[in-house]
Amino acid sequence: MFAVIRTYEDEAPGVVEEIRTRADGLRDVMHGIDGVVAYYLLDLGNGAVTTVGVFDDRSGAEESTRAAGRWLRETGLAELVPNPPTIAQGEVVVDARP
Numbered sequence: 806m807f808a809v810i811r812t813y814e815d816e817a818p819g820v821v822e823e824i825r826t827r828a829d830g831l832r833d834v835m836h837g838i839d840g841v842v843a844y845y846l847l848d849l850g851n852g853a854v855t856t857v858g859v860f861d862d863r864s865g866a867e868e869s870t871r872a873a874g875r876w877l878r879e880t881g882l883a884e885l886v887p888n889p890p891t892i893a894q895g896e897v898v899v900d901a902r903p
Contacts, residue, residue: 806842806859806860806897806900807860807863807865807894807895808858808860808896809856809857809860809866809867809869809892809893810892810894811870811873811890811892812849812853812855812890813853813886814852815888816853816854816887816888817887818852819885820882821854823885824846824882827880830876830880831846831873831876832844835858835869835872837872838860838865838868838872839868840861840862840864841865842860843859844856844857844869845857856873870894
């Protein structure tokens, strides 16, 4: 398994609420990527958002990064998220699911 974590900081006020109103579209985008195991979006407060995606392999994780960027541009949310995310990705070495 492979995971990717993207953190967006110092974003425009209301960005989380806008993402929530369009969450179905984001879910559809992520479900359209082969090998999605899980995908989460966390509201860190103060204009910061983190996404955590878990995939079968690196290619799914990399496609999720491209797809998230396309989705932000296509929905117009890119204007609310002007800063590029910090991206951390790597192989999952411990899986603690029951």
